[in-house]
Amino acid sequence: MxxxxxxxxxxxxxxxxxxxxxxxxxxxxxxxxxxxxxxxxxxxxxxxxxxxxxxxxxxxxxxxxxxxxxxxxxxxxxxxxxxxxxxEKDVWKIATHITRERKKRELEPMVKLLAELKRTEGTGTDSKAFRQMATDLHDLTSRIDAVLERSTRSDVQWFLKAASTLLR
Amino acid sequence: MxxxxxxxxxxxxxxxxxxxxxxxxxxxxxxxxxxxxxxxxxxxxxxxxxxxxxxxxxxxxxxxxxxxxxxxxxxxxxxxxxxxxxxEKDVWKIATHITRERKKRELEPMVKLLAELKRTEGTGTDSKAFRQMATDLHDLTSRIDAVLERSTRSDVQWFLKAASTLLR
DNA sequence: CGATAGTTTCAAATAGTATTGAAAGATATG
DNA sequence: CATATCTTTCAATACTATTTGAAACTATCG
Missing domain, CATH: 1.10.10.10 (Winged helix-like DNA-binding domain superfamily/Winged helix DNA-binding domain)
Structure with a gap:
């Protein structure tokens, strides 16, 4: 029912x-x-x-x-x-806007901080381990950032979406 | 400095x-x-x-x-x-776990609800518009779900990551 | 301009979440 | 088994976020 x-x-x-x-x-x-x-x-x-x-x-x-x-x-x-x-009724547009905003407001500052933390001083095991962690996290967040950027900016995808809406 | x-x-x-x-x-x-x-x-x-x-x-x-x-x-x-x-120190694993958990706990229920809502009764403009919205959202969330599933399950990617860690 | 219709602001109240700390519960040790 | 050490629980409390509603503000109209 x-x-x-x-x-x-x-x-x-x-x-x-x-x-x-x-x-x-x-x-x-x-x-x-x-x-x-x-x-x-x-x-x-x-x-x-x-x-x-x-x-x-x-x-x-x-x-x-x-x-x-x-x-x-x-x-x-x-x-x-x-x-x-x-x-805004186009859900693709909605997703794009939310993603862009959060990326800009939250992810980018984190990426920036991690890039900075990779440059910590010290030669001890602790310092090295810390730098490694910062580096790994930086790589990951940068990659996420890049994926979001790509899916946000992709004009091809945008065009396809627009076309499919028109042809529906 | x-x-x-x-x-x-x-x-x-x-x-x-x-x-x-x-x-x-x-x-x-x-x-x-x-x-x-x-x-x-x-x-x-x-x-x-x-x-x-x-x-x-x-x-x-x-x-x-x-x-x-x-x-x-x-x-x-x-x-x-x-x-x-x-x-757990492997950031890729961390991201995988968090993604999996949230997907399961939050995204999947939403996809399920939307699938259900697409089946609303009625022939009026309002009902049609509502079904359209539910359909669009369902498409979007399903797609997100699929992307997460892929990136979560991808053994190839996992293997590459493991390999790159070993070879570092 | 004065009255009316609507919008915005914001201090105070409320609701929601997280944290504390003391007490109860486990588990090991001599 | 009595004691010491560590873990878990949970009611009380502190903290944060959200919501209210009345007052201030703004724009429009005759």
Whole structure:
């Protein structure tokens, strides 16, 4: 037996929220994102507040944060005073933006630190072991960095994705 | 100018802790891991407590958690009553274990849910849009899942890594 | 301009997580 | 088996992050 739309949406919002918080993204932000993702129409702050049962301040702050991350756009409706919000619907774009942001904010500083730590002084066993560890970690993180960079920048892949969407 | 060993170790432990907590791993656990990573010798609970200035309970709980994750091994020294702990030093293995665990615990359930949500009832625009979104997300997460699976299981890569370590 | 509709801010409250430390539980030792 | 040494547990506490809601702010309209 298949599911009701309402129920399915709720399940998705809850799951997305839980998933996000396991990865260091706060629950409300992930839920707001989920809600917008599955709304065919842009929503107002009021809509978000009601549907997720969160406060105005919370809704506002997380909407702004999502805009910062380029995951959500403000849209204006003619004849409407208030702002509406809509999520970027292309999941490939979403993944790209999140990856880029986190890479820049978190991975790159770590790579930089490790590169620095490889240059520690000392000739004792401890120093050597430490440098080896720093080197290994640096290699690994650099490789991860490179993979993300590649998959983020790959124009070929981007083109294929765009094409497959158009041809769907 | 290069750095003192002591200073470098501290920097690394602090950074690893901060990095971990951005990714949903608690600071102490990441710090304990960092400390063991850069210790040439296995450490006792007492050592960990002292060096990180944390309580016995905290040290014990995080050591156990790290053992759970297969990132740390208990080792026994002959003639010593207490247990010592040592981190898996091969960073490739570490990355593999973490990836596998998180994939299993977090990504797979999400893929499963999305597969289910694709089967929502209804013929309205909303239902269709929702199914489309679930489908897109399912495609993406499945692809991520596949990539992780590949890089986790790749015996070729494993062999190359092992070989390069031996030949270093 | 004054009223109205909407947005943003932020201090305080709440909820969630991590840490401590003392006590209980194990295990080895003489 | 009594003692010493080490490990584990867990209720209390401290700490951090999130959320609220009311007030301040801004823009629009007649």
């Amino acid at each position: 298949t599911m009701e739309l309402r129920e399915a949406k709720d399940k998705f919002i809850q799951a997305w929220g839980a998933f996000g918080s396991q990865w260091g993204i706060n629950r409300s932000m992930a839920q707001v994102h989920a809600l917008l993702l599955i709304s065919p129409e842009p929503l107002s702050t009021e809509d978000v507040m009601e549907q997720l049962d969160i406060s105005r301040g919370n809704a506002n702050m997380n909407l702004r944060a999502l805009i910062d991350w380029h995951l959500v756009d403000r849209v204006l409706k003619t004849g409407e005073r208030r702002e509406f919000f809509q999520a | 290069t750095m003192e060993l002591r200073e470098a170790k501290d920097k690394f432990i602090q950074a690893w802790g901060a990095f971990g907590s951005q990714w949903g791993i608690n600071r102490s656990m990441a710090q304990v891991h960092a400390l063991l990573l850069i210790s040439p010798e296995p450490l006792s609970t007492e050592d960990v407590m002292e060096q990180l200035d944390i309580s016995r309970g905290n040290a014990n709980m995080n050591l156990r958690a790290l053992i759970d994750w297969h990132l740390v091994d208990r080792v026994l020294k002959t003639g010593e009553r207490r247990e010592f702990f040592q981190a």
